[in-house]
Amino acid sequence: MRIMPKVTNNLARRILQRKSDPCASQTPAPSENTWQQVPAKFLTFETLPAYTNMRMMQEAARGLGIGDPFFKMHEGQASVVTRVNGKTCTNFSHYNYLGLSGHKEVNAAAIEAIQRYGTTAGASRLVAGERPVQRELEEALAKVYDAEDALVFVSGHATNVSTISTLFGPKDLVIHDQLAHNSILEGIRLSGATRRSFPHNNASFLDNTLRDLRSRFERVLIVVEGLYSMDGDIPHLPTLIAIKKRHGAFLMVDEAHSLGVLGASGRGIAEHFDANFKDIDIWMGTLTKALGTCGGFIAGSKILVDILKYHAPGFVYSVGISPPLAAAALAALKVMQREPERIMRLRQNSQAFLDYARKLGLNTGLSQGFSIVPIIVGSSKKAVQLSNELYERNINVQPIIYPGVEEQVARLRFFLSCDHQDEDLKKTCQTLKGLI
Numbered sequence: 001m002r003i004m005p006k007v008t009n010n011l012a013r014r015i016l017q018r019k020s021d022p023c024a025s026q027t028p029a030p031s032e033n034t035w036q037q038v039p040a041k042f043l044t045f046e047t048l049p050a051y052t053n054m055r056m057m058q059e060a061a062r063g064l065g066i067g068d069p070f071f072k073m074h075e076g077q078a079s080v081v082t083r084v085n086g087k088t089c090t091n092f093s094h095y096n097y098l099g100l101s102g103h104k105e106v107n108a109a110a111i112e113a114i115q116r117y118g119t120t121a122g123a124s125r126l127v128a129g130e131r132p133v134q135r136e137l138e139e140a141l142a143k144v145y146d147a148e149d150a151l152v153f154v155s156g157h158a159t160n161v162s163t164i165s166t167l168f169g170p171k172d173l174v175i176h177d178q179l180a181h182n183s184i185l186e187g188i189r190l191s192g193a194t195r196r197s198f199p200h201n202n203a204s205f206l207d208n209t210l211r212d213l214r215s216r217f218e219r220v221l222i223v224v225e226g227l228y229s230m231d232g233d234i235p236h237l238p239t240l241i242a243i244k245k246r247h248g249a250f251l252m253v254d255e256a257h258s259l260g261v262l263g264a265s266g267r268g269i270a271e272h273f274d275a276n277f278k279d280i281d282i283w284m285g286t287l288t289k290a291l292g293t294c295g296g297f298i299a300g301s302k303i304l305v306d307i308l309k310y311h312a313p314g315f316v317y318s319v320g321i322s323p324p325l326a327a328a329a330l331a332a333l334k335v336m337q338r339e340p341e342r343i344m345r346l347r348q349n350s351q352a353f354l355d356y357a358r359k360l361g362l363n364t365g366l367s368q369g370f371s372i373v374p375i376i377v378g379s380s381k382k383a384v385q386l387s388n389e390l391y392e393r394n395i396n397v398q399p400i401i402y403p404g405v406e407e408q409v410a411r412l413r414f415f416l417s418c419d420h421q422d423e424d425l426k427k428t429c430q431t432l433k434g435l436i
């Protein structure tokens, strides 16, 4: 009975509103305020652990007099020499392994595509339709991987997330190398599949796990990388192929860092081991490293590509690769194929850097000298300090710190390029040795 006057009042107000406001019928009456009951910490992002951790680290670094080595502003392109704040540095912090970003043919292809198509794909390719250059790039990538077809996404990270989560589900198992990239882990998480990992490059652990677990799942996926991005080593592909066949599993290889780097003509880890490309069910790669642009791709069977084309959210609900980027990546691929000497020079530089570092007693971890060489320094603080001290000496290299890697293996990560000069490689190792 008590609430009657309130109800009547509300009703009267609504009727009156409807009369004066033609849109009122669509506007719900405001409900009670609830925000006063919410603890203040949930009304701000400042209390998120991600933010508080970041602030703590920044304050600790300031207290120790260590400058922030991240987000430096570079004045030119990502190449072996860079200018930061007017200072010229030898640069080891980019993936431009083959010097193809900034290459005149690659730039010209992008400019021509801009003049013809503008800078956007318009919308998702399902909506906006195709531009010939997008399909030409996919056909060229499919050829590299001896695959029936390929599909290009706008980001390498999104390629892994979308592909794994589209193909696998709660009744499946995905087992990955312990050092797998975050995009692989996010894809598995989203898929709802059971996740297991195996110790880095430990094929017998993988084999035994599958022997024990295989029968409990429908589909099983093994995911590895062609070249590990933090450590610079590679898996033994022939063994993985044997294991996947033995247990009726699919094998996915992330070639982000191995396309253009491994194999005499840059076709990646299968070429390196002279393996049959068709034994790998899902080839994943990026356009962001050796091909010097932006985007990711999947190469494999026509069925696989068709499923992703119509179902992968990162493709269906995301804009298509922009024509200038597709044209640039295609041009870069052509230069790579025409000039295998770039791959040879990259290999020589990587091997030389690894040798100089090892001879000086620097800890290069597992690196096999294929474009990525870490120098493990044992703590995040030391890695940041060394990065800053090298920068003062005109050498730009980024630290990799916890949680990117375990604290005790915090490191400086050197990316090598075919354009580095031998004397710069030697000098860098000597300078670093003098600081450690």
Ligand SMILES: Cc1ncc(COP(=O)(O)O)c(C=O)c1O
Binding pocket: 155, 156, 157, 158, 160, 181, 183, 225, 229, 254, 256, 257, 286, 287, 288, 294, 295, 296
């Ligand atoms: C192994 C691996 N996969 C996927 C990615 C994501 O690629 P992108 O940077 O093109 O989004 C990276 C990025 O560095 C990577 O190292």
